[in-house]
Amino acid sequence: MSRLLRSRLIWPVAVLLVLLVINVSVVPGFLTVTVRDGHLFGSLVDIARNGAPTLIIAVAMTLVIATRGIDLSVGAVGAIAGALTCSIIIDAPDPGSPATVAAAIGISLVLALALGLWNGALVAALGLQPIVATLILMTAGRGVAMLITEGQIVTVNSPAFKVIGSGFLLGVPVPVLIAVAVVVLAAVLTRRTALGLLIESVGINPEASRQAGIRSRGLVIGVYVACALAAALAGLVLTSNQTAADANNTGLFIELDAILAVVIGGTSLAGGRYSLAGTVVGALVIQTLVTTVYTVGIPPIVTMIFKAAVITAVCLLQSPATTATLARWRRSLRGSPPAGAAPPPPSTPLVQGSGAKVALR
Template identity: 60%
Template sequence: MRRLMWPVVVLVLLLALNVFFTPGFFSIEVKDGHLYGSLIDILRFGAPLILVSLGMTLVIATGGIDLSVGSVVAISGALACLLISEEASLFTAVAVALGLCLALGVWNGFLVAGIGIQPIIATLILMVAGRGLAQLITDGQIITVNSPAYKVIGGGYFLTVPFGILIVVAVLAITAFLTRRLALGMLIESVGGNAEASRLAGIRSRGIIVMVYAFAALCAGVAGLMISSNVSSADGNNAGLWIELDAILAVVIGGTSLAGGRFSLGGTVLGALIIQTLTTTIYSIGVPPETTLLFKALVVTAVCLIQSPAFRAKVMRRRGRASPLNPPATAAAPSEAASTPDGVRS
């Protein structure tokens, strides 16, 4: 809980800041049987990022990184929309799209665990090739679909709640159960802490690594379905663009170390909500579009520094040295520093 304190504080401050620029920011109302409000919009539009970040958390926990999730998002939406536009059933389109994403995740895991390629290089291959594949699927065009059933995935509602939020809650609950109620989470952390030691202890580290990359790609695939269904179209060039960087930031803000080992699913969700709330805040306070990315980078940098124990300790140490109540220690007198021939101080 202590690790989550700073992300919670930052999220609360960002939400409070919006009150000054958006009257009724915290108000939630029901219209036509649907929940509406700024908070609901943050959850709804942040749902794809939360999903991608959950998969990224487990990958980073093993000491890896996945730069290809943005391209997988584009591939998933492009393939599903292509199949639906060709009169395929919703089940077929979703199953084929997620199946391809799962295969791509296994490929990433094979390159990392089986061949031994560095994760950043292995996933960079798919990051570049996957974006090209998405554009090949769409033939360089934006595919539009008119499927009410497909629209439900990212833009529909169930029991007044946006369906995308329910998907995130379900995936989060399943992930938390598998990693915190079963031994899987401990195995992932042990592989990230020391892969060789875990292998010698009898843990099949290669299988664990392949599994987390497959899970990350599957989460990205679901996020791609949500993004494309929300706008009823697929754009192979821009869908999911740079979402991998936001996902990495969300994981880091949530307290998971890039070196691997212990991870926090709750912290990741908070990190993703911080990034989405920051995006909403930027538009609320009227930050010029040309400086949006710079403003976002500065805020995220400040958040990471604030929650860094090493940075806080260094700042406090400097304050302690500069305080008049803590004058610098004087050098010991020669007589005090003298020692006897036997080496014992007199």
């Protein structure tokens, strides 16, 4: 029980359960999952599917934040990937061909890789602050997407492309499978190899890591490339689900949701240790919160305020002050002295002397 209370995941999980209880109280069948035509349907399935793009980006964002970085350009990169993919598909001789879709996706991912190298080089090689370096692409990226689409919303009618955002595989939505694959890949690469330890070491002390022989520049560039690729993948999911490329709105503010998911999951913005499991829970909290807003019937005009209030509450529950208060409460339950209290004086030893007990002063 004590170990459970010390876990940084306890509050995000508790908030997630509270949100689910609220939804069940309003819609009794909220947790029901049904099978229709061999596909899974239900509110929980919708939460997983709609939250998949945020989770995909949040997993890569976790690694960036672990190196003391931040990436504000993920929304713009997703918009660029979606715009380029749709433009290539509609200009191709056979827009509905799976080969055409695969080629368009491949070209978009290569461009995303180049954008990730750009961000990583600005941060690692030129020494720009991550928030400034990625803000450049955040600002220019939407303009690049607008240039690709010539300021128009590009609609694509391609069944092969539509599968990415709204298709099913073995009854499970494809976006959910993509998100699970990203989480598993990140977990295997960072927890089953030394890569995760190296990322944490760079985040804790970059200079000491460099002097220890770790190629910190390469690692930093690598996590920004991974983040750009994840952003492009999320952008493709969003664009496919909409069957259209909207340079202005695709992935708008998704970088904020991804960062919030990472923070809610317990990863510190100061870098160092991180939690992929916490990021998964954080992304589910974000999407469940959005679903709760619609389920409860909160007016759209106060939606962002309600969302901010819940996220603030979760962050406050995870704050050092709250953690210290809980620690004092646990010690009081065990009857232990408070931290920093002086230990009790040792019992006074006695020695025998001339038939009488003499206390040693």
